[in-house]
Structure formats: structure tokens, C-alpha cells
Amino acid sequence: MTLSTPLVPPHDLQQRLRERVTDALVADFARDGAVCIRQLLTPGEVALLRSGIDANLAAPSPRAKVASRPDDPGRFFEDFCNWQDIPAFGRFIAETPVAWAAQRLMQSASVRLYHDHVLVKEPGTRQRTPWHQDQPYYNIDGTQNVSLWIPVDPVAREATLEFVAGSHRGPWRMPRTFMDQQARWFPEGSLAELPDIEADRTAFPILGWEIAPGDVVCFHMLALHASGGVPGPQRRRVFSVRFLGDDTRHAPRAWKTSPDFPGLADTLPAGAPMAHPLFPLLVGEAG
Numbered sequence: 001m002t003l004s005t006p007l008v009p010p011h012d013l014q015q016r017l018r019e020r021v022t023d024a025l026v027a028d029f030a031r032d033g034a035v036c037i038r039q040l041l042t043p044g045e046v047a048l049l050r051s052g053i054d055a056n057l058a059a060p061s062p063r064a065k066v067a068s069r070p071d072d073p074g075r076f077f078e079d080f081c082n083w084q085d086i087p088a089f090g091r092f093i094a095e096t097p098v099a100w101a102a103q104r105l106m107q108s109a110s111v112r113l114y115h116d117h118v119l120v121k122e123p124g125t126r127q128r129t130p131w132h133q134d135q136p137y138y139n140i141d142g143t144q145n146v147s148l149w150i151p152v153d154p155v156a157r158e159a160t161l162e163f164v165a166g167s168h169r170g171p172w173r174m175p176r177t178f179m180d181q182q183a184r185w186f187p188e189g190s191l192a193e194l195p196d197i198e199a200d201r202t203a204f205p206i207l208g209w210e211i212a213p214g215d216v217v218c219f220h221m222l223a224l225h226a227s228g229g230v231p232g233p234q235r236r237r238v239f240s241v242r243f244l245g246d247d248t249r250h251a252p253r254a255w256k257t258s259p260d261f262p263g264l265a266d267t268l269p270a271g272a273p274m275a276h277p278l279f280p281l282l283v284g285e286a287g
Contacts, residue, residue: 003083003094003113003280013097016040020097021104029105029146033168033223036209037101037216041150045096046213050152052088053237056118061085063259067127067178074125074230079118080259089116093241098148098216099282105218106144108245110284112274114140115259117240121159121230128228129178131197133167134242135221136175137185137258140274144245145221151238155211159236161219161227162208164197168220185255197224243282244274 009017020040029035041049060079068076083089093099093113103111121127134147149161174191176183197204209217219225221242230236250272252265261278268276275281 003090003282005094005099005282009097009100013100016097017100017104021101026104026107029218029220030107032163032165032207034163034165034207034217034219034225035105036211037218039212039214040097040101040216041214043214045092046152048088048096049092049150049239050237052086052092053118053120053152053239055086055088056082057120068121068125069127072124072126074127075120075122076125076127077118077120077122081115082118083113083116089239092239094282098150098241099243101216101218102146102148102243103245103283105146106243106245108144108247108284110246111282112244112248112279113282114138114145114242114244114274114279117242117259119236119238119240121236123230123233123235125236126229129161129226131164131194131224131226132175132178133173133222133224136172136191138221139251139253139257139261139264140221140244140248141251142244142248144247145243146218146245147221147240147242149217149219149238149240151211151215151236152213153235153237154213155236156232156234157208157210159228159230159234160208160211161217161225162206163219164224165205165207167224168222170222172222173224185253185257194224197226244279248274250274 020037064079099111171192173194175185250268252270
């Protein structure tokens, strides 16, 4: 499957982008590293995405995993990089305003897809997603990037994604495994450790929003973020799609990144732009 978008968004998308992704919101993203775009998506677009998530749950890829403990009364399911295999995901990325919203927030001439990520917390899931940054787990360098976190179910404030405002300006923090806190990526001592945010939440400028379907949370890949479990009867099905801008470059690692792109280092040199079929150009023209 290939992905492409028109060089100029259709008129209806242009109108929606003007109304939803305002100059003030772009400035908020540059300052805080995280914003919520209210009702960027139509009910039909949310339904398309929901169908893709449900197809993914019914037939997980080999990359899927359960990220909750065996004694958790709920279940935290994750899967990655399925846009080529699940048509609803490809259509959603190409046909909705998400790539154009990413362009506005990144202030980038071009937008490439990086990858997709499904995160589903079933009712009663206790497993928290601990505070972390995403970019240290990845194989990229650069500052122009954005992740869109898109629930297709209502999300209560206590179950939503939270951010430390301004943390996207750095420093990079040590990435560790969520279950047992192992440093499987950068060597011990090579990056700053995470502050203990939960020990004194009032000491940090924490952002978070109650979410309705159609809302889109957007954040920089260096923004410190975390989320709670799902204490009530409501599922939390989320599609996260990640985009790269003009200054992003390939940074091969000596370890398996999350997600992994096997063989990419053999075809895309270190420091090269992310011009590769795995990362289709969605906005802008190939240079």
C-alpha cells in the first residue's frame, strides 16, 4: 500500500484547519510541547479509525504485545507499524486533516509519516504508562516532529495523557523498560535520569485534558508524558500517528529501537533525510 496526499488540502480540510489549528495553538505547541485540538475529526473519520483499531485487535501483527502485568484485572494492548496492512489506517492518515495539522504544528514545509501505534487499555486496567520521552527510544534526530494521540472513546481526566509543559526543549532523559526499569537503549549514565514527577506533582507544570472522540492530542517526541490506568467501565482505544518534519535525520542505533525497522540501516545512511518507502512523504514535494 502507498500513501499520498494532495499538494494542497481540499477546501473542506482547509476550513477545518483554519478553525481548529489556529496561530495561537501553534504558538502554544512551540512553548509547551503539547496541545489538544478540539474536534479536529468528524464522526465519520473517528468511525473509520475505530474500525481500523478493531481490525488490529482482531488480528494483531507479530509486533503486538501486552504491556500490562499478568495479575492486572484489565489488559494493555499495543501494536505498531500497521498502516500498510490495515486499509482503514492508511485511509485515515491520507484522507483526514492529521498530516496537515502536523505541518502547521511543526512549522515544516514537508511532512513524512514515521509510524503508527495502537494503544488499548481495557476496562479495569491498573497499568500506568510511566513518565518518559519518546524520542530516545527512536532512530531519529531533529526537532521538527509531532505525535498525534487520538482516542476513539471518551477519556476521563484521570486516564488521559499528561505532559510536563516545556520539557520538549530537553534534556534527553534515559529511556528504560516500563516494567522493570532496565536501560536497554542508551548505556547507564549516558543520559540524564527522569525527575520523580509523581513525588511532587505540584512542582511541575502538568498539562492534560479530558477527551471526547474527535479531539486530537498533539505532542513533541521529547515532551515528558505519562498516563493512568482505566479505572472505570470504559475502554480506552487510541491510535497514535507520528510525523517527521524538515530537519529530521536518520540516527541508526546499535540496539533495537521501539519500534524497530529491520534492515533500514543498510539502505538509509546515518544523517540522511528520512526519504524511504517506509516513511512516505505526505505534505510537500520530494527534493
